[in-house]
Amino acid sequence: MYFDLAWCWLLLPPLLIYLLWMSKRSYAQLRPLAKWSSLGLRAAILLCLIGALTQPAIIKQSYSHHVVFLLDVSQSITDDNLDSAMASINKLAGQTIEMGHTISVIAFGENASLEVKPQDEWEDWPESLRDRFTYQRSLPALYAQRTNLLASGESIDKSAMEKLQTSIKDVEEFRKLIAGDSTNIDIATRLALNSGSTQQRHTIYIYTDGNFNRGQWSRAWDIAKKTETTLHTVKLDRPIPPEVAISEVALPSTARTNQGFTARIRLVSNVETEAQLSIFKDGYVFSNRNTQVSKGETIIEVPGLYFLDKGFHTIEVVIQPVKDTHLQNNTFQSLIIVPGEARILYVDGNEDQMLYLKSALELEGISVDARPDTGVPQTMTELLSYDAFILCNVPADRLSQRQMQMIRSYVRDFGGGFIMLGGEESFGLGGYFKTPIEEILPVSMPIQKDLLRPSLGLILVIDKSGSMAGAKIQLAKRAAIATAEAINPRDRIGVIGFDSESRIILELTSAGNRAAIASHIANLEAGGGTFLYPALEDAYRQLIQSNVRRKHIIVLSDGQTQGFGYQEFVQQMAADGITLSAVGIGEGADMQLMEAIAIAGGGRAYFTNDFFSIPQIFTREALRASKNMLIERLVQPIALTHDALLDEIDVDELPLLTGYVATTAKQAADILLVSDSGDPILAKWRYGLGRSIAYTSEAKPRWAEDWLQWEDFAKFWAQLVRSVTGEDLAQTIAVERNHQRTNTNLLLQADVSDSSGEFLTDINLLLTSVDAQGRSNTLDVKRIGPGQFQAQLPSIKYGQAQQFVWHAADDLEEIHTFPYGFIYSFSPEHSTLGANETVFADIQATGAGQVMSLDNSKLIIPEVTSQIVIALWPYLLTIALLLVPIDILCRRLG
Amino acid sequence: MTLLAPWALWLFSIGGAVVALYLLKIRRHRQTVPAIEFWRALVSQAPVRSLFQRLKRLFSLLLWLIIVALLVLATGNPIFSFGKIKPRSIAIILDNSASMQTIESEAENKTRLQLAKEAINELTSRRPVADEWMLIEAGREPQVHIAWTRDRRAVRDAADSIKTYEGSSDLAASKELAQQLLVGKERPCIVIISDGANDEIIKLSTEDKTVVYWPIGNSDDNLGITHLSVRTHRQKSAHYAFIRVLNASGNEIETRIVFELDGSTAAVEPFTIAANSEWEKTVILNAPQGGVLRASIDRDDSLMLDNEAFAILDPIRSASTLLITPPEDAYFFEQALVAMEPLVDLDSSSTISPDEFDQTAATIQDFDLMIFNNCLPKQIPPTGKFIFVNGWPAELPITVSGIIDSPELFVSQRDHPLTRYLTLRAVMLAQAQRVELTQRSTVLAQTTEADPLIFLIDQPDRQALCLAFDVLDSDLPFRNAFPMLMRNAVAFLVTEQPNWIRSEYHIGEIIQPVRPLPRDVSEITIARLSADEISQQTIPTNGESFTFSSTLERGPLRISIGNEFAYAVVNLTSTKETAIGPVVAIAQPGDNLVLTGRLLGMVPWLALTVIALALITLEWLTYHFRWTE
The missing domain is CATH 3.40.50.880 (Class I glutamine amidotransferase (GATase) domain)
Incomplete structure (x- = not known):
C-alpha cells in the first residue's frame, strides 16, 4: 500500500486531541456511554476522511492478460488462409475470454487498424469484418450484387442500394488504406504492443505468411522481448492456388546503340505448367515463344536484344501460363538507358524540303530523325531520347498546348536543345506569340521597331451564339486580346460579335489602347442564334471608312449560319481591298461556307477541334495580314559578335538570304547575325538548363538558295546544332547513378567525380523527375558525402516508368545532364508464392514466442502477473458516510 | 456536473436517515436539581426558548445534511463542466528527443523535457476530470506509457518516468499511433508537447484538426553537426571527410571545428556561419592507417549533444x-x-x-x-x-x-x-x-x-x-x-571489400549485418570505444544475422565477428534536433483545447472531502458548546 499525500496523516493527531478536549469541556449532557461512543465514532469518521485525503492505494498482482490477434490481410494472403486464420482467431479469442482475459484484433497490410477494440467478450466475427478482411473475394461479390440490383430496372430498392454502396465503400477503403501494396510489420506490431491496458501483460498472436516487405520484423521482436511481451507467430501456410510470377528480369541498366544484350528472366511457380512468353521492345513484339515453367524456379535467357536509338527504352516481359491465378505478376517492365551520339529531332512543315538540312547534318555525322509536322512527340519520354529539337515552319496550331508546355519543360528542366527556323509558318507568322515556345526562344514575336510602317485594319467577327458558351467564348476573348497585343500598336482593331444579329463590341480603334480593348472585349457574352451576314456588313462598313492600308477580317464560328449570298458579298469586299480569313471550330462548324468565303476573300480557312489553338490562329492571321513580319528581299547577314558557334566560318563571306521573319531580340539574348536592317537572323541564349537558337531565315531554296551552294553550309548547321546539344562540352564530369529501395521510401543517389576520378566536392547537383503526364518536378537533393548526393522519393509507383535527369554545372557554368530511370512493375506482394519459411525460422530463433502452423495454433498465455493499482479513497469516504447517522443516533439517544 | 461513480447517489439515503433521527422524539432523562434554581432559569428563558431551540436544531440538521451531501458527492467523484468544456479523450504525445535536452536559460536553466513534464501537469489539472488520458512517449519508438485512464495523477507519474532519448523522435509515427488508438473515441484530441522538431509540427498540426500543439522552449542558441561522412580515396591514400554544421540561432557565429583522430588533433577548421544557415566543408585527412575520427565544435551552447560526431576511417590497404x-x-x-x-x-x-x-x-x-x-x-x-x-x-x-x-x-x-x-x-x-x-x-x-x-x-x-x-x-x-x-x-x-556492417548509424537505429554472417559464428561481441573505457557486450547471432539495438549512446563501436572486426559509429547528426529554434506561430486548429480552473486548487472530490472534514470538526464544536442540538 502507498499514500500519495501521506502528510495528511499529520492532521489526525491535532484533530483527535481537539475532539477529546471538546468532549471533556462539553456542555452536552450526554451519558458516559453515549459520550464515549460519540467520541469514538467521530474519531473514526475523521480517520476515514483524513485517510481518504492521503489517497491510499494498494497494489494487487493480476493474472489478467490482453491478447492481441494481428491478422495479415495484405494482398499476398489467399482467401483460404484468411478463412482459416479467422477460424483460428475465433477459437482462441473464445478461449481467452473464458479464461478471464481481454482481447483485441488488429488487421494489417500497408497500414494497421484496430478492428476489434480491447474487450472482455467475444461471440463471433461480425459480417462486416469478414467482408473487410476477405476483400479479395468480397469485393467482386459486392460488385456483382450491385450489378444485379441495377439490372433489376425501375424496381431498385433504394435503401438496399445505399446499404450496398456503403458496404462497397467500406471494403474499398479497407483495401486501399489498410491492405495497400505492402506488408508493414513495424506499424502493425507498434499498434499491437500499445493497445489494451498498460496494467495488463500482452500476448500477441501474429497470423502472417512472413512476407514482410516494409519495416524490420527483428525490431518488433526486439521491442517485444524488452517489454516482456509474448509474441507467437501463426504461419498462414495453406497451399495457394496455381501461381506463376515473373520474379526478376536481369538486364543491363544501360546499353549502347546497336549493342546486343541478353534478358535473363527468372520465373517462380508453385506448379508445373506451359506458358507463352512474350518480349516487347518499346511496346512492339520482339519475340513470342512457348515455354515450360517448372515448379520452383525457371530461368529463361533471351539473347539478341538491342536498341538502335539512344534514349529511354522499355523491355516488357509478359508470361501467360496455362495454370495461373493472379495477373498482376505476369508482366514485368524494365527501363534501359541507351546513351549514344547526339540525336536530333527535325520537324518541318514542308516535308518535301527537309532533305537539305537533314543531309547537311548527317554529312557532319549527326544522327537526324526527320519528321513532318505531325511528328512532334506526344510524350516526354520520346522527346527526351533526342538531344535537340529543330522546329521549322510548323504553325503553332498544329501543336497542342500540352506539347508546347512539354517542349518548354524539355529545354528548361531537362537541358534539351531547341532551334526554331524561319518560314511563313514560323515565329509570329506561325502564331507563336505568347506561347510557351516564345518563352524558350531568344527572340520575341511582336516587332517593336519601325512603328511608322503602314498600318493594318483588322476586324474580328466572332460567333457569340449559344453554342459558343463556356470555354469557347472565353478562348475567343483571350484570342482577341492577344491579337491586339501581337499587332503593331499603330494598327487598328475592331471586334464584332454576332448571334441572330450583329453587335459591335469594339469600334475600330488603335491597337495600342490595350486597356480599353480588353474591357470592351470582356463584354462579349454567348447566347442566341447564328447569322453572320449583318456582322460582315458592319465589318465592311467600318473598314471601308478606315484609311488604313491593309484591311482584314477574321471570322470565327462554330455553327451553321443563316442566310445566303456570302460569297458574292465577300468577293465585293475583296474587290475593295478587304481580305478575309475564316476559322471554324468544332464538328458543327459550316466548313463549306468558311472555305468558300476564305477563298473569295483571298484569305485562309482554318478548322480546329482544339479550342486552345484559337489564340494562336488569330495572332498568326493578324501578323500575316499585317505583312510586317515577312521580309522577302535580298539580305546580307552581318555577324555582330564572335562566338564559338561560328568558329572556322568566314563570317565576312556569308551568302545572301532572300527572306526572313522579323522578330525582336530579347534582352538577354546573344545576337550573332543580323540583317542589314538590324533584325535578328541568328540569336541564341540559355533557357533554364537548356539552350535555344532562333534562326529567322530558312535552310531551303526559297530564302537560302545561295546558302545551299555554300561550302560551309553543312559545317555551319552542324556547329549550330552541336552548340545546343551540349555535345561540344568537354566531358569533365562523371556521374554514377543508382537507386535504392528502403523500408519506407526510395532513394536516388549520385556519385560525382571528374575525369581523373577525383571526388567533386564543391559541385551542386540538381535532379528533375518527369511524371506519366510529362510534367517535370524538381526534387530536393542533399549532399551526403564528398561528391555524393541523394534525393528521396516518398512513394513507389508500380507499373510506371520513373524518369529522372541529374544536372551538374562544371567550372565554366556549362550544364551537363545525366538521364536515369527505372520501373517497378508490381508490388512485392505479388512476387511471393506462399509462406516465407526463412523468416519463420529466424523468428523461431529469437525465442520471443512460438511459431505454430494454422492447424496447431493453440492458446499459450504465460502465467506471469502484472500489477494493478486500486485506489482506496472511495471506500473510506463511504465508510465515513455510513458512520454519520450512527454518530447522530448515538447522540440523540444519549 | 457529472459523477464518475454515480452509484454513490444511493448514499444520499443516509441524508434521509439523518432527518429521521432529528425527527425522533427524545425522551429526556430525569435529573434532580434545586427547584428554585430550575424555576428561575425557566422563567427567564421561557419567552425565547421555543424559537431558539428550534433554530439550534434546524441548524444542526442543516449542517449534517451539508456534510452528508459533500461526502456523497465526493464519493461519486464528480466533475464540473463549465460552459462549453466537454470531456474529451486526449492522447498526449511527449517529445523526449535530443533537442528536448536544450537548456532554457529563461526558465531557470531547466531542460525542455522538464518544462514539458510541467506542461503535462498543467494540462491535466486544467481539464475536466472526466477527460480520458493516454500518454505516448515519442522517443525511439512510439510507446504508450499509460493507456486510457481518468487518473491524471497516473498520467503525471508516467510522464515523470520518461527519460531523455538522445536521438531523433518520430512525431509523425507517434501521431499515427495516437490516431489508431483514438478510433471510436468521442471528441478525440492529440496534444503534442514538443519543441517543434524543426517545424515538423507545422505539418502535423495543420493537416489534422484534432492535433493541438503545446510549444516548449524559446532558446535558439545552438550550433550542431548535422552530417559527417568519410570517403576513402585509395589512389591518393587519403580520406575525405565531409561535414555540415547548422547554426540554429539568429546570430552570425565564428568558431572552429576540431578533428581528432584516435584522440590526437588531425585538423582544425575555423569558420564563420551566418544566422540560420548551414556551413559545409570537405576536409582531406592523410591518415592511411585509419582510426576513429571525432569532430567537435569548440563552443558551448544550449544543446551540447550535437556538438560532436564520429566517423570511422578505414585503413587504406596496399595490396601485395x-x-x-x-x-x-x-x-x-x-x-x-x-x-x-x-x-x-x-x-x-x-x-x-x-x-x-x-x-x-x-x-x-x-x-x-x-x-x-x-x-x-x-x-x-x-x-x-x-x-x-x-x-x-x-x-x-x-x-x-x-x-x-x-x-x-x-x-x-x-x-x-x-x-x-x-x-x-x-x-x-x-x-x-x-x-x-x-x-x-x-x-x-x-x-x-x-x-x-x-x-x-x-x-x-x-x-x-x-x-x-x-x-x-x-x-x-x-x-x-x-x-x-x-x-x-x-x-x-x-582493398574495397565490403564491411559486415554500415559505417554509420543514428542513435536508436538497429545494427544488423549487411551481408550474411558465416554459419559457424554463433555470437558476436560489441565493444563501445569511449574515451574512458571499453565496455563489451556479447549477443547471440540469429541464423546468418544479428540484431543489436542498444544504440542509445553516441560514439564508436567495434564488432567482433569471428576473427574479424567491423567498426561503426553512432551519431546524433540530425537537422531536426539541431534546429532548436521555436516554431513560427502556428494558427491553432479551430477545435481548440479549452482549459479550466480547479476547485480550491484541488480535484473536486478532494476539495469536497476537505470541506466535509472542516464542517464535521465545526459541528463537533457547536454541539458540545450547545450552540446546536
Missing part, C-alpha cells in the same frame, strides 16, 4: 600482388601496377614466370591478388582473389567452346565497380575465346552477340576476374582503359 606471366609479356602489367601505387605495395609485390609458379605454388602465400597472364597454372590456392587473362584453371566453372575472330567489345554492366570510368569502345581484338559460364557469374563486357569477354566469377572462397582474350594481342594496353581496369580490379577485389 603476384604477377605470373611469361617474362616477355610482363611489361604492360607491371607498368599498370606501378602506376597504381600506393594502391599496390610494390615492395611486397613480385613477378614470376609460370614455371616458377608451378614449382613453388604450394609454398606461395600471403599475396592479396594473383594475376595470371597467358598461362594455365596446374593448381591455384583454394582461397583468394585472382585475375586470369586468356586462360584459367579447369576448376573454374568456364567452358571454352571456340574462338571468336575480331570481336567487338562492349561494356555490358556499366554500373559495376569493375567497369567504373571504363571506355572499351572500338578496342581492337584479334580474337577471343568463346566461353560459356556454367555457374552464375557477372558478365562485365561482351561481344555484340552477347559472348562474355570480361566476367567475374564469384565462388565461396574465391573471386576471379577473367578476360577471355589475349590482352597483348589487342590495342588495349595502349589505351587508358587497361590501367583503369587493373586499378578497378585491385580496388574491388582487394
